[in-house]
Amino acid sequence: MKVGIVGLGLMGGSFALALRACYDDVEILGYDHNDQHCIEALETHIVDKITDELEDFADLDLIVLAIPVDGIVAVTQKLTFLSEKTTVMDFGSTKKVIIDAVPASIRKNFIAAHPMTGTEKSGPSAAFSDLYRGKVVVLCNVEESGEAQQKLAKKIFTDLGMKIFYMDAQEHDRHAAFISHMPHAMSYALANAVMKQENPKAIIALAGGGFRDMSRIAKSSPNMWTDVFRQNRDNLILAIECFKGELERCETLVAQERWDELYNWMEKANDLHRIL
């Protein structure tokens, strides 16, 4: 299988490593604006070759777009030279804006995928072959993709040990705002709230596991997340408003010393873990 990967960071790099671990016959061509990433990806055998011409991707079986979501929109505009057989998948955290932007002439080539995995780290050095194993991948609006493309995507994600969910792009974006985008806003806000205090070092010295967990994703790339927030603006604002409502509920119960109601509010939150 001939594969092209656009974006040789954590997601793209790990996907390349996962494909290599899964299949014998994988040949990987890489593309990245960052020269250092290209060098590292060659050195660590994430890719076999590097190109700086997207046209070199014309005859590949599979192209993976593992770059920030605005980049995905930009690159898909340039892929109109693709042959019918090629499958293009994007790994963006938003889906509606991306799908709407795919040129009609390559819409059948396109699979809109969102693998629900990642770490707070970035770059090819953060890549590892097990990033996708056991994780969920959401495929959106697959009925608009070609049959061969649907089949290939399903085969690859299954072979990599992923659990596939099918979803409408709008529904995905609403859910993703709650489960991923808004929690990133929370984590960034927590980090900034602490850093603004008089003596952040003295506060942070006391960090236990709870704070480490809550602030971990505040390490995430501003580049990637500014794009996500822009593309999923309305859903994000809605999710922040819902969350703020709950936090203000807590604050009110504390301020008004309504301890029994606070207890019940916390107990209701415990319920999440009966589902999760």
Place this chain on the structure above:
Amino acid sequence: MKVGIVGLGLMGGSFALALRACYDDVEILGYDHNDQHCIEALETHIVDKITDELEDFADLDLIVLAIPVDGIVAVTQKLTFLSEKTTVMDFGSTKKVIIDAVPASIRKNFIAAHPMTGTEKSGPSAAFSDLYRGKVVVLCNVEESGEAQQKLAKKIFTDLGMKIFYMDAQEHDRHAAFISHMPHAMSYALANAVMKQENPKAIIALAGGGFRDMSRIAKSSPNMWTDVFRQNRDNLILAIECFKGELERCETLVAQERWDELYNWMEKANDLHRIL
């Protein structure tokens, strides 16, 4: 060393196991309102004996109060029969209310400690001997404790591989509100915000590592945390207000499409991890 442990849950149980792993000559007497906890603690050799009379603790070397913070206040009132040599330590997440409540006659016996560790689990079955290793413990207002008590506490925490910080109780409570109490409020609020949506199961099915981390401490005991929020009410409200200010800043930048400023705001949050 003869040790009494009040509260045979995660914290008390793990401390017993840690002492046993560290010293040869430890004899542990346990006390817990929950009969099932007492049985489990005996079965798993967390304690050697169980008592339901606090008076049996009169001649011990060390008493550890590993119970919710309101319980700590209540129990300390009953410990006025202690001999001069005994050291009493509490492991509560708040310090000022507890220290203020210690009867003057046993103030020298008392060490106010806050080990910055834990998990979202509870009960003796969650206990493990390494819970304290490598973690921070904050000791507050130690100058009010007896010299023998200070020495014993310092020796034990050092022997267990902990890093000791000394702090004024008020300063501790302010810092703890930011680093621990408010993040718990955030996590509970996140869980409740998601659970209130139309189809929480469909949302939660998409949970990746970020959401799992952000919602983990929403599993925590409402019993324990209602007490903490009550005892640290003012600092908690202040911390929630600071956090809300940052979250609203994010929301405004998104709503007004001020993407460059959003990028900078995220980049500032990244700074936390240069300290953490």
